[in-house]
Amino acid sequence: MGKIKISFLFFLAHFLVLLLFSTTYAFAQANQDSLHYYYQAILNPKMPTDLPNAISFYNKKKKLDLSNNDTLNAIRDLRMIAIAQNKIGDLFETESSIVEALQLIKTSKHGNTWVQSAIGLYNQLGNTYRTSKNYGEAINAFNQALELVELTRDSITILNNIGNVYKDQHQFKNAELQYKSALKLVGVTSDSIQLAMVLDNLGYIQAKQEDPQALKSLNRALSLRERINYREGLYSSYRNLSEYYMDRNETSMALQYANQAYEVAKSLNSATYLKDALTRTMLLSEHANVRELGRLSDSLDLAKQLEENKNAFRKYNLEEERKRGDALKLQQEQEKRQRQLFQVISLGAILLLIASYFVYRYRYKKGRLEEIYKTESRISKKVHDEVANDVYQVMTKLQNASTAQEEWLDDLDIIYSKTRDISKELSALDVQDDYVELLGDLLLSYNSEQVNVLTRDISEINWDTISNHRKTAIYRVLQELMTNMKKHSKATVTTLSFGNKGNKIIIEYSDNGVGAALKKHNGLQNAENRISSISGSLTFKSQLNKGFKATIIA
Structure with a gap:
C-alpha cells in the first residue's frame, strides 16, 4: 500500500512539473510569435492597422522591459516604434521616441557598451530630420553618429546619408565630397550593396552637374544591383536613370526606366514607391494635362509635407509650452511647500523660545x-x-x-x-558709596589676635566702573571665604591681592591654615554659584597642612 502511495505522489509531481514546463514554454512561444509578427508588421506592413497595432504592442513591451530594468530591449522597442511612427508620417513622435531611447543610453551605467545602438538612433534621427526638411538638425545628428562609429560599414552609411542631405538642398559639390569619401571606404569592404548605393547617388549628382562620368556611375550601380537582385536598390537605379534621360529630353529612354521602376514598385507592394513611379510616368506623358497633373501632384506632396512639418513644429511648441507650464507649476508648488516649511519652523522656533522663557523663569x-x-x-x-x-x-x-x-x-x-x-x-548691601571702605571693613573684621588679615592693591581697582551686582557678588564671595577661614583653617595669616586683567577683576586669596581635602560644603558652593551668576569663576587649591588658596575672576 505504501509503494502505491509513493508511486502516485511521484506521478502527480512529475505531471505537475511537465504541466508547468509546457505552460511556460507555450507562454514564451506565444510571446516570441507576437514579437516576430509585429516586427514584420513594421518592416512590411500589409494592412492599414498593422503600424498602429505594432506601435501599441511595442509601447506595452517597452514599459514591461523598463519595469524589469531591461534597458537594452527597451531601446530596441523604441527604435521599432520610431520606424513605425516615421512610416505613418508622425515625425514629431518619431523624434520623441528616438530622443527617449538616446536618453536611456546616456543615463545607463552601461551606456558605453551600447555604442552601436546609439549610432543607429542618431542615424535614424538624421533621416527623420531629413524627411521633415530640417536639414541643419539632420547634419548634426549624422555628425554625432559619425563621432561614435567604429566600423567602416557604419561610416559609409552615414557619409552617404550626409551626402543625401546636401543633395536635397542642391548643394551638389558638398554632396559629391561626401559620396567620394564613402566610395574610398567601400573599396576596403567590397560590399556590393553599399558600393551600388554610393555609385547611384554619386551618378545622380554628377548628372545634375553635367559630369560625363554620370552615366557610367549610374549603370555600374544598376549592374551590381541586377547581379544580386536587390529590388529596393533596383527601384532607385531605374528612377535615377529615368530622371537622367528626362533631363536630357530623351523621353523614350526616360519612360522605359520609369516603367521598369513601376514594375519593381508593384513587386515590392510599396505604396510610396508606386505613387512616386506613377508620378514620374505622368511627367513623361505625351499629354500636357497629364504632365501638369504629375507636377501638381509633386507640388501638393511638397506642400503637404511642409504643412505637416509646421503642424509637428506647432505640436512641439505646444508640448514644450506644456512642459514649461508643468515645470513652473512644480516650482510654484515647491516654493509653496518651502514657505509652509519655513512658517512651521518659524512657529516652532517661536514656541520653543516661549517655552524656553517659561522653563528658564521657572528654573530661576x-x-x-x-x-x-x-x-x-x-x-x-x-x-x-x-x-x-x-x-x-x-x-x-x-x-x-x-x-x-x-x-x-x-x-x-x-x-x-x-x-x-x-x-x-x-x-542688603549699600555698594553705591565708598566700596573700598565697605570691603576693607569686612576683611578687617576677621582680623584678631590669632589671625592677621593683609590686603594688597584693593584701592588700585577702579570700583566706580564695576556694576553694583558684581560688587555685591564679590563682597559675598569674600565673606564666604573669610568665614570658611575663621571656622576651619586655623590660619594665622591671610592674604588677599587685588588686580585687573582686561575688564575682569582677579583676587588671589591664600592662608597658612591646616588646609583640607577639597570638598565643597554649602558656604563654598554658594560662593561658586554667586560668582557664576556674573559669568566669573572661582577655583580652589588646597592640601592638608599646606594652607588654602583660591582665585576669584569676576
Whole structure:
C-alpha cells in the first residue's frame, strides 16, 4: 500500500512539473510569435492597422522591459516604434521616441557598451530630420553618429546619408565630397550593396552637374544591383536613370526606366514607391494635362509635407509650452511647500523660545527659592549655634543668684554683638558709596589676635566702573571665604591681592591654615554659584597642612 502511495505522489509531481514546463514554454512561444509578427508588421506592413497595432504592442513591451530594468530591449522597442511612427508620417513622435531611447543610453551605467545602438538612433534621427526638411538638425545628428562609429560599414552609411542631405538642398559639390569619401571606404569592404548605393547617388549628382562620368556611375550601380537582385536598390537605379534621360529630353529612354521602376514598385507592394513611379510616368506623358497633373501632384506632396512639418513644429511648441507650464507649476508648488516649511519652523522656533522663557523663569524662581531656603537654613543654624546657646547660658546664670549683674551684662553685650554681626552679614548691601571702605571693613573684621588679615592693591581697582551686582557678588564671595577661614583653617595669616586683567577683576586669596581635602560644603558652593551668576569663576587649591588658596575672576 505504501509503494502505491509513493508511486502516485511521484506521478502527480512529475505531471505537475511537465504541466508547468509546457505552460511556460507555450507562454514564451506565444510571446516570441507576437514579437516576430509585429516586427514584420513594421518592416512590411500589409494592412492599414498593422503600424498602429505594432506601435501599441511595442509601447506595452517597452514599459514591461523598463519595469524589469531591461534597458537594452527597451531601446530596441523604441527604435521599432520610431520606424513605425516615421512610416505613418508622425515625425514629431518619431523624434520623441528616438530622443527617449538616446536618453536611456546616456543615463545607463552601461551606456558605453551600447555604442552601436546609439549610432543607429542618431542615424535614424538624421533621416527623420531629413524627411521633415530640417536639414541643419539632420547634419548634426549624422555628425554625432559619425563621432561614435567604429566600423567602416557604419561610416559609409552615414557619409552617404550626409551626402543625401546636401543633395536635397542642391548643394551638389558638398554632396559629391561626401559620396567620394564613402566610395574610398567601400573599396576596403567590397560590399556590393553599399558600393551600388554610393555609385547611384554619386551618378545622380554628377548628372545634375553635367559630369560625363554620370552615366557610367549610374549603370555600374544598376549592374551590381541586377547581379544580386536587390529590388529596393533596383527601384532607385531605374528612377535615377529615368530622371537622367528626362533631363536630357530623351523621353523614350526616360519612360522605359520609369516603367521598369513601376514594375519593381508593384513587386515590392510599396505604396510610396508606386505613387512616386506613377508620378514620374505622368511627367513623361505625351499629354500636357497629364504632365501638369504629375507636377501638381509633386507640388501638393511638397506642400503637404511642409504643412505637416509646421503642424509637428506647432505640436512641439505646444508640448514644450506644456512642459514649461508643468515645470513652473512644480516650482510654484515647491516654493509653496518651502514657505509652509519655513512658517512651521518659524512657529516652532517661536514656541520653543516661549517655552524656553517659561522653563528658564521657572528654573530661576526655583533657584531663588532654593537659595532663600538655604539662606534661611543657614540663618536658623547660626542663630541656634551662636545666639540661642548663649541666651540659654545667660538664662541659667540668671537662675543662679550668685552670678554678678556685671557678668550678665557682659554676656548680653556678647549676644548683642553676635546678633549685630549676623544681621550685618545677611542684610542688603549699600555698594553705591565708598566700596573700598565697605570691603576693607569686612576683611578687617576677621582680623584678631590669632589671625592677621593683609590686603594688597584693593584701592588700585577702579570700583566706580564695576556694576553694583558684581560688587555685591564679590563682597559675598569674600565673606564666604573669610568665614570658611575663621571656622576651619586655623590660619594665622591671610592674604588677599587685588588686580585687573582686561575688564575682569582677579583676587588671589591664600592662608597658612591646616588646609583640607577639597570638598565643597554649602558656604563654598554658594560662593561658586554667586560668582557664576556674573559669568566669573572661582577655583580652589588646597592640601592638608599646606594652607588654602583660591582665585576669584569676576
